[in-house]
Amino acid sequence: MNPARSTNEKIVFIVTDSGLGIPEDERDWVFQLGFTTKYDEHGNPSTGIGLTHAKEIVHSFNGKITLTTDENGRTQFQVNIPSKQL
Secondary structure, three states: OOOEEEOOOEEEEEEEOOOOOOOHHHHHHOOOOOOOOOEOOOOOEOOOOHHHHHHHHHHHOOOEEEEEEOOOOOEEEEEEEEHHHO
């Protein structure tokens, strides 16, 4: 699938995770403030604000961000933003 495309109505882009992905049982939580899968070498979690912030930005443009997977099972995020918002 093309990672970015646009029409007169919307702009769509897809970001594919190059890491281990997000386990199925954690997918409902990824946009919640504080959720993280990243820890430093001492076991300390990251802030868990990245996807929450991304969702807020996308929503500020009346867009939508969804978690999907590609044909190889890798985690992806698809962003749809109305063209008139940009």
